[in-house]
Amino acid sequence: MNTKYTIAAVVIIVLIVSAAFIIYYQAQAPDEGLEALQNLVDDDNYTTSLTAYPEKIISVAPSCTEILFAIDAGDKVVAVTDYCDYPYDFSAWVAAGNMTSVGDFTTPNMEVITALDPDLILASGGVQDDIVSTLRDRGYKVLVLDPTSVSGILYNIELVGNATGNRDEATALINNLTSRIDAVSETVANAAKPRVYYEVYYELTSSWTIGSLAWQNELIEKAGGTNIFNDQEIDYYQYQVEALIDRNPDVIVLPASGMGTGQLESLDAVKARPGWDTTNAVQDDRLHQIDSNIIERSGPRVADAIEQLAEFFHPELF
Template structure:
């Protein structure tokens, strides 16, 4: 089973986003040509009326742009905003019901490099379906995908205003975090095996915006697997756990009893954060960064502005 980037073993692995992502120009006929994140031109003759999203972050983008009513289908994992739960389901990230997709008669399908399979992309193309591939590997990538999708949906002005708001909020977080003595952190994406978000990931950017130094500092591996001894050696000041709200520090110590000696555990600096909020590179990226800042600084309250 292969993903679009040829590695199903690590669903979270993400390839470098191409510099041409999100670019567009008008065709002589008046149509719009948008370049997706794989460098493929996607010709849009008119604003799509029926679209399908095959990833939760793309579903969030579409709803955030006020185009949720155009969603004819999405995946079982698309649960935000709440309205996304009631859209017709066409499968999960890796398994798609192609008959269902065809029956929905989509004008355009949005898929991702992360999670969706190359075979899915190829099948859609063989069926003559129009596909836009997104690959938001970092904050800049989030903005490119958001703006590219906004252009397709006729929401470019709104998207530019929203991106400006995100930039202001993230600048505020970065400025508030400056001047503090740097603290180290680790952010696991899996606990068994212990796989951490590395330097070249959008998850790492949450740490950087909040002034934290990632202990997973190998620039060549996006999601390195650490052995137990190495965690004790690097001894992070903070441990940030993405969960569904059920995990507690005691659960971590059941898995790794030796963590009781880590600075993060001794000082009560184990932070549990909303997995869905943090793990989807989409319109809630800045909100997640603000949430982490507030969790790190409970004495302050950095408010995420309303749209």
């Protein structure tokens, strides 16, 4: 046989065998996307695994809805609660027939959920614990997003990105938020830290604020302030008004809506509360309202909250 043809035949055989090996090992290698769907650990420390990317997602918490749309997974959302109002007016979508409502945040309509037969449900913790248990008992895949820190919020964004197949979008969002938060922290690093009171609910005889375990406490710290009740190792802390007066905050932050809405008629009304006129915050006119949704929803607007707080605490730097 001609040596030239022998060499050519050997080369062809080698190429065929190599191609066969490549095809075989590619078939054996796990799909990177499907691999990310395995062992999804949520804030309940509950592990969920999916066999495919979800095509129908229900969000039963506003913070979850915000994350889904922030990572461009909104096209997979088939239902939200009546309280989900960002980044769109979903009530208008529902009225137009382009979205379904599951109703109330605390008691979503199980019949609606069942009829939609979702591939994945996103929920928050706390008051939704019983709902989550019921949904899981019925066989639904549920991820609980109930972070207690900024890093926890970023983890949840990554988790939802993995679950939906929007990993690149989630990574880009995480990088953007991290960069913005770091920029604030660097700007205020050497500034004096004002003492801050953050209001959750107010009544003359019984009022609520945040302790050191609330993730809003971390927002205050990253914005260059100190929570006056950070010695209380609890998330939400009930205090007597005398305690606030004694701790004498330099800055008072009040949600523009939320639990305390009925008591917060105006900043002038806050200044007129018994004894509050003795605080530095009132005397220096350093009372600020903030959109409660950006500071109470543990979602992608966390950097907005930190930036606004930093402007309240250090207006000379921003």
